[in-house]
Amino acid sequence: MPTIKDVADHASVSIATVSRVLNQSGYVRPELERRVRQAVAQLGYHPNGLARNLRRNESLTLGMLIPDSNNPFFAEIAKGIEEICFNNGFTVVLCNTDEKPEREAAYIDALYWQRVAGFVVVSTGKLTTRLQQLLDQGYPVVVVDRPLAELKTDTVMSDNYGGARQAVQHLLDLGHRRIAFVVGDNYLQTIKSRWMGVLDVLHEHGLDVAPDLLYDKGDFLPQSGYAAAESLLHRPDPPTAIFTFNDLMAFGVLNYAQTHGVSVPASLSVIGFDDIVMASYAVPALTTIAQQKYELGKTGADLLLRRIQGEQTAPRDIVVATQLVIRQSTAHRG
Ligand code: RIB
Numbered sequence: 001m002p003t004i005k006d007v008a009d010h011a012s013v014s015i016a017t018v019s020r021v022l023n024q025s026g027y028v029r030p031e032l033e034r035r036v037r038q039a040v041a042q043l044g045y046h047p048n049g050l051a052r053n054l055r056r057n058e059s060l061t062l063g064m065l066i067p068d069s070n071n072p073f074f075a076e077i078a079k080g081i082e083e084i085c086f087n088n089g090f091t092v093v094l095c096n097t098d099e100k101p102e103r104e105a106a107y108i109d110a111l112y113w114q115r116v117a118g119f120v121v122v123s124t125g126k127l128t129t130r131l132q133q134l135l136d137q138g139y140p141v142v143v144v145d146r147p148l149a150e151l152k153t154d155t156v157m158s159d160n161y162g163g164a165r166q167a168v169q170h171l172l173d174l175g176h177r178r179i180a181f182v183v184g185d186n187y188l189q190t191i192k193s194r195w196m197g198v199l200d201v202l203h204e205h206g207l208d209v210a211p212d213l214l215y216d217k218g219d220f221l222p223q224s225g226y227a228a229a230e231s232l233l234h235r236p237d238p239p240t241a242i243f244t245f246n247d248l249m250a251f252g253v254l255n256y257a258q259t260h261g262v263s264v265p266a267s268l269s270v271i272g273f274d275d276i277v278m279a280s281y282a283v284p285a286l287t288t289i290a291q292q293k294y295e296l297g298k299t300g301a302d303l304l305l306r307r308i309q310g311e312q313t314a315p316r317d318i319v320v321a322t323q324l325v326i327r328q329s330t331a332h333r334g
Contacts, residue, residue, distance in 0.1 A: 002043040002044060002045040003045075004018050004019070004022075004045070006039075006043055006045065007036065007039045007040055007043060007045050010039035010042065010043060011032070011035040011036045011038070011039040012035065013032050013035065013036060014309065015089075015309065016088040016089040016090070016305070016309075017032055017036065017089075018036050018089075019060050019089030019090075020089045021033050021036040021037065022036075022040075023089065025086070025089060026086075026087055026088075026089065059114075059115050059116055059117040060089055060090050060091060060117065061090065061091050061092075061093060061114065061116045061117060062085055062090050062091070062092050062093070062116055062117055062118050062119070062120065062304065063092075063093050063095065063107070063108075063111035063114075063116040063118070063119045063120070064078060064081055064082070064092050064093065064094050064095065064119075064120045064121075065095045065097055065104060065107055065108070065119065065120070065121045065122065065123070066078060066094070066095070066096060066097070066122045067096075067097055067098070067099045067122055067123075067124055067146075068096065068098065068099060068220070069094070069096035071220065071248060071276070072276040072277055072278065073246070073247070073274045073276050073291070073293060074122060076276070076277075076293035076294055076297070077122060077144060077145060077293050077294070077296050077297040077300075078094055078297060079294060079297060080293070080294040080295065080296065080297025080298035080299075080300075080301065081120050081144075081297040081298070081300060081301045082094075082297075082301075083298070083301075084297075084298050084301035084302060084305070085301050085304075085305070088305055090117065090305075093111060093114075093116065095107035095110075095111070097124055099124055099219075099220075100124065101124045101126040101127050104123065104124050104126075104127050104130075105127060105130055108127070108130055108131070108134065112134065112139070116139075117140070117308050118139060118140035118141065118142070118304045118307060118308050119131075119134065119139060119140070119141045119142070119304075120142050120144055120297075120300050120301060120304055121141060121142070121143055121144065122143075122144050122145045122146055123143065123146050123148055125146055125148070125187050125188045125189070126187065128148045128150050128151050131143075131148065131151055131153075132150070132151060135151070135152070135153055140304055140307035140308055141153050142154045142155070142156070142300045142301075142303045142304040142307070143155040143156070143300075144156050144157070144296050144297065144299075144300035145157055145158070145190065145296055146188055146189060146190055147189040147190075147317070148189070149189060152315050153315050154300075154303040154304075154307070154315050154316045154317075154318075155315070155316070155317050155318070156296050156299045156300045156303065156318045156320065157189075157190070157296075157317075157318070157319055157320070158190075158291045158292070158296065158319070158320050158321075158322050159319050159320065159321055159322045160189075160190045160193035160194045160197070160322070161193040161194065161196055161197040162197065162321070162322055163194065163197065163273060163289035163291070163322030163323075163324075164193070164194035164195070164196075164197030164198050164201075164243075164273075164289070165197040165198075165200065165201045166289060166322070166323075166324040167197075167198075167243050167271050167273065167289050167324065168197070168198050168201040168202065168243065169201055170271065170287070170324055170326070170330065171241045171243065171269060171271065171330065172201070172205060172207075174241070174269060174330060174331065174332045174333060175332050175333035176240050176241040176269060176333050177207065177240075177333075178210065178213065178237065178238070178239045178240050178241070179210075179213065179239060179240075179241045179242075179243060180210075180213035180214070180215065180228075180232045180239035180241070180242045180243070181198060181209060181213065181214050181215065181242075181243050181244075181245075182215045182218045182224070182225060182228040182232075182242060182243070182244040182245060182249050182253070183195060183214070183215070183216055183218050183245045184216070184217075184218040184219055184220055184224075184245060186216075191245060194245055194273070198243070212235050212237075213232060213235070213239050215228040215231060215232055218244065218245060218246075218249050220245075220246045220248060220249060221248055221249070221252075222248050222249065222251045222252035222255065223252055224249055224252065225244055225248065225249030225250060225251060225252025225253045225255075225256075226252035226253070226255055226256045227252070228242070228244070228249065228252070228253065229242065229252065229253040229256035229257060229262075230256055230260075233256070233257075233260070233262060233268070239268070240267075240268065240269065240333050240334065241268065241269040241270070241271070241330070241333075242268065242269070242270050242271075243271050244270070244271070244272050244273070245273050246272060246273050246274050247272035247273065247274045247275065247276045247278070247279050247286060247288055248276075249272070250270050250271070250272030250279075250282075250286055250288065250329075251272075251278070251282060251286070253270050254270060254282055254283070254284075254286070254329065257270070258283075264284055264329055265284065265328065265329055265330050265331035266331065266334055267334055269287075269329065269330040269331055269333075270286065270287070270329045270330065271286075271287045271288060271289075271329065271330055272286050272287070272288040272289070273288060273289045273291075274288060274289070274290075274291050274293075275288045275289065275290035275291065275325050276293075279325075279327070280327065282329070284327065284328035284329045285327035285328045285329065286327055286329045287324075287325065287326050287327045287328070287329045287330040288325055288327075289322050289323070289324060289325070290322060290323045290324075290325045291320070291322055292320045292321070292322075295320055296320055299318055299320065303316065303318075
């Protein structure tokens, strides 16, 4: 039975072009479309959803795993992935793992049995072995945002180290020395890199993290930011600035400050990380470190499509720049 790859070879076009012609999705030059239709007729090719998906290398479906579909950070990454894949003739199945490794494993298995053509993964950070098995079985897997040190595969991430350095330098430049940090479990490479950036900048200025100003029960959700602010602002010597390792936790800090009469930024400066769309609409607008979220997703999708089309180069690690965005939530120490 002729395959979609036979049609592509016969017409001297890519699999994605054949898919666009068959699905009428996306523009194809008339000459190429004529060649594809001629090849389909001459070979007697009949696209069959089940038959096609039974042979993974012809599947036009991709699996995308993200840790929290409620967090706009991941939604912007997903948008970049989906747009690139759709424009190349692929559909994407989006799976929310809810930061739970057991859900991540369940989704990987489900997509595996559906014979998806490949995976783009923002991981929970704990399932490297299962992802390595996919790679060993020849499944293309690209990692986005959260690097997995032991996994030898294409990875696209932000400059987390440089971003954290910029955040702390900004607060030091504003005269802050009692700086509090709201971080989460440091099993994630992103957290480790940001923490290294914090320590290096402080040490370069002859400073260190005050033990009473480290809140390490952050979970990237607003409530943990609120709880962090409640704890930190009741210290005998409260911080004059708080750096949270993502924007949602910074919103929790802002909410606590607003409901407890703490003026931001007059009495307390707050800086986040991600620059999700609501950061500029917070009251006051949030100073933060911008990650290029759409670019992270787009680059990850591009790498995956190259692998699906047979590229055999060594795994790539691509680091995307971060940038300090100064708004109204930080100011000179009061
Ligand atoms: O907001 C979610 C956080 O986890 C972001 O900082 C992002 O890097 C993700 O890994």
